[in-house]
Amino acid sequence: MLGVSSDKLLNSLFDGLYCVDLDRRISFWNSAAQRITGYSAEEVLGSKCHDSILRHMEIDGYDCEVRSPLSATMEDGKVREANVLVHHKHGYRLPVQVRTSPVRDEQGAIVGAVQIFTDNSNAVQILAALEKLKQDVLVDPLTGVGNRRLADMSLDSRLHDWQTHYRSFGVLFMDVDHFKSINDSYGHKTGDDVLRMVGKTVSSVFRKVDTVARWGGEEFVAILPSIRLPALATIAERVRTAVARSFLMEGGERIGVTLSIGGTIAESGDTAESIITRADAQMYRSKACGRNLVTLR
Helix, strand or coil: CCCHHHHHHHHCCCCEEEEEECCCEEEEECHHHHHHHCCCHHHHCCCECCCCCCCCEECCCCECCCCCHHHHHHHHCCCEEEEEEEECCCCCEEEEEEEEEEEECCCCCEEEEEEEEEECHHHHHHHHHHHHHHHHHHECCCCCCECHHHHHHHHHHHHHHHHHHCCCEEEEEEEECCHHHHHHHHCHHHHHHHHHHHHHHHHHHCCCCCEEEEEECCEEEEEEECCCHHHHHHHHHHHHHHHHCCCEEECCEEECCCEEEEEEECCCCCCHHHHHHHHHHHHHHHHHCCCCCEEEC
């Protein structure tokens, strides 16, 4: 399929490259492909790309024999890009980014395909490290929701949008009712389990654009962009109901808690401190009126 001069040129590429015919049989394998996968040209030439040597797999778990970018490209002639896992000669799965293009004859008929692939392990490692850093810096380790730092960052960002573009946002301040009695009656381990339950329940109710964070102790906050008071009331009531209906089983005993919730919408001249103070004051009104309530202003 390729001339000698072309072979030398393609073997000088940093990215791996191989060619297949209509039967998906490998007819060319460059030096970078050997460097990335550990397999020499002699080991792969003549084999099919889904044979036991490479065993490509998409990142989401689909085997490339079932859903192959190469096969699809040879069927419709479209260029495709994907992230897949290739089987390295030493046995492990290696993340690579692939780009597949059709090969046509002089009449324009598809006679095969070319796939270029790049070792993506460094990018994957960097993303994993960034995700771990985010977890370490911005996530509360007990409940899995955001921490106070994330809440502060989100508040600052929303206030900036409000002050510069008049994009409304709301804040909910939530406190677990009678939490001290949970710790006193069942111990701090059960108390931690209750906080985890509340955190997971609360975070599952809010929208994806909302920021949910543990403010401290048994207090949680939520910052909700692009919202008005009626919608804020609806979401707050949904959160209150979801937590009230959640429970843990401890030694055959059902343990549940409720939330007192206060909320507000950003007003002209607000600071992070003023809007939190106002939401907190509404939460205490819920406490004073019997708990397990939502109070908004």
